[in-house]
Amino acid sequence: MPAHARPDWVSNPYRTVDQIFENNSELYVSDPERLCRDIAAAFQAKTFDDRSDYRYFIPSVQSWKCPRDIPRRTLVHFRCMIQNEQSSAYHQPFVQIRNSTSGEVRTVCGLFKHHVALEENQMCLANSDPRSLFLVQSFKCVPVPGETQWVQDLNTLHDSARVSTSDCTIIAHFFGSAADGIRINEMYDIFGIVYGGNPDKAPEAVEPLHMAVYFARKRAHSHPELSFNTAELNGILHELRYLRPTLLEFLRSFVQGDIVAAEYLLIHLLSSTYGSRDGLPIGNCSLNLINFADRPEFAARFKAFISEIIPKARFFSLGIATLNNARMCPKLDVESSDTEQELLPGILQLTGHTHLIIDETTMDAGTLNDAGVKNLLALQKLATEQKMDIDYFTQQVEFAMDTPVFVLSHGRSLIECRYVVPVKPDNSYTETVLSDDTVKVIRKYLTAAKFASYEIDEDMRKEIVDDFVEKRKTDRNMSGILLHNQLELARYVCISHGDKALTSAHWNHVQMLEKERIDRMKPSINP
Known part of the structure; x- marks a missing residue:
């Protein structure tokens, strides 16, 4: 019409x-x-x-x-x-x-x-x-x-x-x-x-x-061409599962050819906080990629790339001046003369599934003032707890969030993330270029993945428990936290393949990824 x-x-x-x-x-x-x-x-x-x-x-x-x-x-x-x-x-x-x-x-x-x-x-x-x-x-x-x-x-x-x-x-x-x-x-x-x-x-x-x-x-999501029906979105994800190798290969161009870092980046793009248990978020896959060469153009390329494939993203350059002068959390304007006091917006006030991309490679030397410290704590709370406070002057009201946090930094970030991955350049990698049509279907793949159905059957649960018990016998560092992190990764590895049920192949792939990540961080950094 x-x-x-x-x-x-x-x-x-x-x-x-x-x-x-x-x-x-x-x-x-x-x-x-x-x-x-x-x-x-x-x-x-x-x-x-x-x-x-x-x-x-x-x-x-x-x-x-x-x-x-x-x-x-x-x-x-x-x-x-x-x-x-x-x-x-x-x-x-x-x-x-x-x-x-x-x-x-x-x-x-x-x-x-x-x-x-x-x-x-x-x-x-x-x-x-x-x-x-x-x-x-x-x-x-x-x-x-x-x-x-x-x-x-x-x-x-x-x-x-x-x-x-x-x-x-x-x-x-x-x-x-x-x-x-x-x-x-x-x-x-x-x-x-x-x-x-x-x-x-x-x-x-x-x-x-x-x-x-x-x-x-x-609105359950922001993709204008997709239904909000979960069953339909699951069908789309299954149909587009063939995209995984193509997208993974393309992601390598943003992590200096590193296939392991590309895997974690893909998992992060698929992630969504879908619940909480004992006050902790379930599904949160905050990611910190470190050990990048000093290449200022990388952040700009990454920002342009992310803006082309996901519906919502907020970018923030982390520095002393930006932390000291920004307002991360919304705050009631008590100084307003209006009868209806305004809520001043904050950088972190975002709708669900909005990715927060933080460039810490711009961090400079200096001293944080009180506002800067509060802003840094707000970023930390979002990355680890997926929560944001709104300052209503007389009280702080806590809101649950679904904001995947990604931090790019030279060394380990000031913002503690669940997964810290040192990038290991692969000089043999040749960059991949995607067609416009491929970019369009990748957008649908990433959006649909946020609503994927997922299950672990009883046999698979037993296999995971037995695997954990065996590893604990020889590695006392194998904690419940590490197991929880691996279970989160397993969910997204399964989803990335367009599957609904976790398999031994998915679980073994996660074990390989985590072993490589932790080995790269030894001996100076804890996982």
Whole structure:
């Protein structure tokens, strides 16, 4: 469907809302929550119709250079992160209007409307009944941090030219129970009507935009061409398992030809924190590659490469000045004069599956101030615990994260990572070049891997336990922590092959990788 051929429910959603209300107004007046659900269901059904792609006919907030140009009274969508919760308020879901000429009184729907338009000789009747008020919960929403360019391009299929509103912020208003389950740091597509922002004022005077949210869809991942259905994603991973050798060979070009370092890098790219046990993250594969030659161009090449194959990445050059001056964790702006205190964003406030790439080869000599020490501790907490604190002034609130951390450094990083791999150059390696089509399928492979099903059957569990017991007899350094690390690696080695069940071949491969890694670190560094 061409971009200009928008259906009436997109170009005039108020009319659709009014029609739904008028079809059963007596029921809805007594149960406004039911009306909210029915309106959301109606618009969802139209939006996600299998016969068309909504991105072709529902305008995206990200499609305008200036927020004041975003059309009002038209259904739009915004791909965003929930940055902060705002104050709740109450809304009049229904309004009684009297015709001053005829005396007729009728009830109209006020849901999802900033105001109710009145015609000549019409007036609103005051309603003093507090039971008629409806709760509205508001959230501050911002564009998804770290979203890479290829994702943005695919998400703007209907635009004739790529534009961006990277600094656009929207205060999203959810009516009734629609706000249940909405959480800070999560990623959503929100659909609704934009208002406010004083579109007639100069850009520098424009106030924040608001959106009356008709419905929201939580995004499991950021790849625009893939389903959110886990079974379908598992099928895609299985179909693309042939890519493993190709991707592994290509990764070697970023680790000076080192096949072992390339294996760990692949595992890191597949990793996702999918749970916790005893307060520790499960699935976290933070990685520190060390012993790089002094090649400043490597970090730039690596950044460009990562940006081409994964949907979301944040890059940070670690140095004394950046640590002392950055704000890693969000912080409440208690000095603000606004009634609604703002939550100042932090570098680490990211949606799930966003990779944090830290270049420590830029570290210089100097002294960390108090802010620098706090920032370093925040990075350490994220790398080891997959947690981030938000400073609400009166208390620190801890949030669980899913942010794979990768650190590139000359020596062992200041940030303790689960896997430290000294790079061992292989001068015989010849660099591999990937075609554009191969890059496209690699993107799907890496995204699908985040949702892979995985299991260890009883026979395999027994084999692992027996193997551990035998090794403990001859190597007292074989601890439970090392076994846990190997089990994490085994999961991703299995997944990287497109398999669901761990096999002896996968387990033996992990043993080989870990033996080589630990041998490289002897005698000066503990594993």
